[in-house]
Amino acid sequence: MTTANHDTPHDNASTVDNGLLRFLTCGSVDDGKSTLIGRLLYDTKAVLADTLQAIEKTSQKRGLGAVDLSLLTDGLQAEREQGITIDVAYRYFSTGRRKYIIADAPGHEQYTRNMITAASTANLAIILVDARKGILTQTRRHSKLVSLVGIPHLVVAVNKMDLVDYSPARFEEIRADYLAFAEKLGITDVRFIPLSALNGDMIVERGEALSWYQGPTLLEILESAPAAHSEQAEKFRFPVQYVCRPQDSANPELHDYRGFMGQVESGHLQVGDAVTVLPGGQQSTVKAIQIGGTDIPAAFTEQSITLLLADEIDCSRGDMIVKSAEAPAPVKEIRATLCWLAETPLDRARTYLIRHTTRDSKAKLTAIDYRLDVNTLENLPAEKLSMNDIAEVSFKLAQPLFVDPYRENRATGAFIVIDESSNNTVGAGMIL
Missing domain, CATH: 3.40.50.300 (P-loop containing nucleotide triphosphate hydrolases)
Known part of the structure; x- marks a missing residue:
């Protein structure tokens, strides 16, 4: 199909791509x-x-x-x-x-x-x-x-x-x-x-x-307008989505291939950089960075890549690869601004699942500091949260997460809350 044919002052505009x-x-x-x-x-x-x-x-x-x-x-x-x-x-x-x-x-x-x-x-x-x-x-x-x-x-x-x-x-x-x-x-x-x-x-x-x-x-x-991730320098964060271990008997060279696949959530990485795998804390260096099997010298935000490390390291989905000099501290308790999305109110007695990047942790609500009245912008006391409520809350985690404050990194500062019984997303949070 064709588009409507009417003039615009940008017909002869520069073809420079300013990004999405x-x-x-x-x-x-x-x-x-x-x-x-x-x-x-x-x-x-x-x-x-x-x-x-x-x-x-x-x-x-x-x-x-x-x-x-x-x-x-x-x-x-x-x-x-x-x-x-x-x-x-x-x-x-x-x-x-x-x-x-x-x-x-x-x-x-x-x-x-x-x-x-x-x-x-x-x-x-x-x-x-x-x-x-x-x-x-x-x-x-x-x-x-x-x-x-x-x-x-x-x-x-x-x-x-x-x-x-x-x-x-x-x-x-x-x-x-x-x-x-x-x-x-x-x-x-x-x-x-x-x-x-x-x-x-x-x-x-x-x-x-x-x-x-x-x-x-x-x-x-x-x-x-500036493209995303360009407002401030962001630390390298690479949550592992999948570990690639090819099984090809006709190609013996692939027996030792171990690639860690995922999307670069923030920052950049070059071949030879020192990295740390969390939560284990093992350290190595980047041997190769690949996209579609082709080696590239560096990786940047929002690229989907495969990382190959110089050392054999135990790493699986849910782990996070970071630059060694920029490793976040693991946390087992978070304070966050939470928007409750579900029709069923937030239940203080229940255990929920928090999904942060590719890592899950069971969590329990420990406090509701206040609820925001979105019309008057006042902070009000609250004992429960209903659909569309926004509040400042605290969660206690069963497994450590590797987070950044949301104001510093929107990718690793955000999480969703999942109801384990229905597998529905019931909340979205921003870490303070």
């Missing part, structure tokens, strides 16, 4: 989130021609004078209207400079768990604000959740500027209100942009109505 960007969109009801996503997809030519024809026909049937781009995300809207469980909708598109994954998260309080899920892998968040309504309770709640899960870059998009006559004074008023609130949350990296998703002003093209705004368009912000 995962970003989250959130906003209150009727802030124009669906129209924003639709406009972004349309103006970057990421809409298939037959899809565009379908929404043009639907718009005409509804008596609309222009194409209703919010129909591109109508599947999620239909779920809302039917009152069924809402999953995060992921949308994919690319420009000449990078690839994108949009996590379209429902913003209502009852879907807090869905927003937390979407935000956990995002590196940038777009929070929509209706220029007529300004900063609302939902705006504050979304900002708190974005801050909580450690999304490093935030864009406040003041939408529907066409309904306030593109007033720069109104934009500055909203900007000042949000900055005063953001300071209380400790949010420092935040950018503001006025736009009209309906008319396309400042999404991909600048338009003519916002000539007083001299900053970049939304797409320019997205294309220049």
Whole structure:
């Protein structure tokens, strides 16, 4: 199938690849989130021609004078209207400079768990604000959740500027209100942009109505946003997923092959580096790094690799290989911010399973320090946690885990809680 043929100012853009960007969109009801996503997809030519024809026909049937781009995300809207469980909708598109994954998260309080899920892998968040309504309770709640899960870059998009006559004074008023609130949350990296998703002003093209705004368009912000794992130097963490021992009688050389396979969660590693295998503490050096059987000199974050070590070491799934100079201390008790995902409340008397990277440990709740009221942002005392509750808690572990604080490493600072009886994921946590 072909894509819609309409011009975009990025047709002749540089082909430099700035890497994958995962970003989250959130906003209150009727802030124009669906129209924003639709406009972004349309103006970057990421809409298939037959899809565009379908929404043009639907718009005409509804008596609309222009194409209703919010129909591109109508599947999620239909779920809302039917009152069924809402999953995060992921949308994919690319420009000449990078690839994108949009996590379209429902913003209502009852879907807090869905927003937390979407935000956990995002590196940038777009929070929509209706220029007529300004900063609302939902705006504050979304900002708190974005801050909580450690999304490093935030864009406040003041939408529907066409309904306030593109007033720069109104934009500055909203900007000042949000900055005063953001300071209380400790949010420092935040950018503001006025736009009209309906008319396309400042999404991909600048338009003519916002000539007083001299900053970049939304797409320019997205294309220049730092890639994941680039904000700070991260320590090398390699959880072992599988030990490769080929059984090939026709190739005697493979008898001594012992490769440790997995994904580099953070940091980088070179052939010859000294490494330690946890929990055993055995030390060795890297003999080879391979991808698909081909040797490479170094490995980086998010690469799936096979490691070969210079020494015979007892290592299996659930172990972690780290640089010897950067080894984390094993812990058997953790304090964390926990989002409870299950309809069944958290039971203090039960034993749960905590899964951290590729390692599991049985765990028992030892304390609930407080529960966060996501609307007032107050910390309240709590004896139990129900679905969508967020709290600061402590767990005692049966097996040691090798963790980093979530603020330093989102990969090794996160975990999920599993109900052993049903094997369902019932909670998600961020280590303090």
